[in-house]
Amino acid sequence: MKAAVVVFPGSNCDTDCFHALRDVMKTPVEFVWHKERAFPKVDLVVLPGGFSYGDYLRTGAIARFSPVMESVKQHAAHGRYLLGICNGFQILLEAGLLPGAMLRNKSLSFVCKHVWLKVENTQTGFTKNMKKGEVLCVPIAHGEGNYYCDNETLRELQGTNRIVFRYTSEKGESGEAFNPNGSVDDIAGLMNEKGNVLGMMPHPERASERILAGEAVVADGSEDGRKIWESLLESL
Amino acid sequence: MFKAAIHVTLKKSVLDPQGKTVLHALDGLGFKEAKDLRCGKYFELTLDASSRQNAEEHVRKMCDKVLINPVIEEYSFSIEEGK
Numbered sequence: 041m042k043a044a045v046v047v048f049p050g051s052n053c054d055t056d057c058f059h060a061l062r063d064v065m066k067t068p069v070e071f072v073w074h075k076e077r078a079f080p081k082v083d084l085v086v087l088p089g090g091f092s093y094g095d096y097l098r099t100g101a102i103a104r105f106s107p108v109m110e111s112v113k114q115h116a117a118h119g120r121y122l123l124g125i126c127n128g129f130q131i132l133l134e135a136g137l138l139p140g141a142m143l144r145n146k147s148l149s150f151v152c153k154h155v156w157l158k159v160e161n162t163q164t165g166f167t168k169n170m171k172k173g174e175v176l177c178v179p180i181a182h183g184e185g186n187y188y189c190d191n192e193t194l195r196e197l198q199g200t201n202r203i204v205f206r207y208t209s210e211k212g213e214s215g216e217a218f219n220p221n222g223s224v225d226d227i228a229g230l231m232n233e234k235g236n237v238l239g240m241m242p243h244p245e246r247a248s249e250r251i252l253a254g255e256a257v258v259a260d261g262s263e264d265g266r267k268i269w270e271s272l273l274e275s276l
Numbered sequence: 277m278f279k280a281a282i283h284v285t286l287k288k289s290v291l292d293p294q295g296k297t298v299l300h301a302l303d304g305l306g307f308k309e310a311k312d313l314r315c316g317k318y319f320e321l322t323l324d325a326s327s328r329q330n331a332e333e334h335v336r337k338m339c340d341k342v343l344i345n346p347v348i349e350e351y352s353f354s355i356e357e358g359k
Contacts, residue, residue, distance in 0.1 A: 098345055105342070134345065141347035146293050188290060188348055222293070
């Protein structure tokens, strides 16, 4: 697998994604600056987290018009894998590569903590190494992760198995107490119809090595985020 | 030159937690007459256009393309002719 991490002005998880792919997963990876029009031929493109363009106007609203986004769209149109994490997810929504939009967290607070994610769909290149109903421990860090879509879109997402991750308890129970931002239907991650574009608010790159903690939640830290990279490696 | 005043609010169907919090604060300060409050954005745009109608077209295009997100927001605007 070859991967590329897109860097927008204000991205701040680009190096973390690069590290997780290169040093942890031993995968060839390169950075692509947002002004690049010539794009490397890779199997996976990651739009990393951060605050592209200072989150001005709306999160992801300016980044979606970056020159690189034309190549990113083509990459996805060819059926290759595209993963948007946090701000990357927000950019995918603004670019129309995934349906819906992000609102401010229901609490109005920036939420930074480990959460539990239930794997709802394992028939995807991003999750094939996971078990259906498995609960992962992965951190979130965002002020605008309150996913919103209209009822019609939600029914379509549910009916076509496109909700990949939901916020739950450690045991996989759903409930308002386990939803950190007010997202409709507890959605933490969703994919496109073809299944090659995934957007998720939690940060798998921050849970790819045990040393990166999570001890506050699970005694020996969490490397559950690795399962996404491992699934992708196996799919390719 | 024209001046456009563009108002953006969350759609009525979209919950506005910020508006709710501000309303709650007003209530706490004794403004019992405040019954509903929606937070939004305001853009003041100066633009070149051949006519008022032309200016309206430009503004509508800018709103639809980038200034608002139609999934969650709606907008209205007024235009003034400047010097």
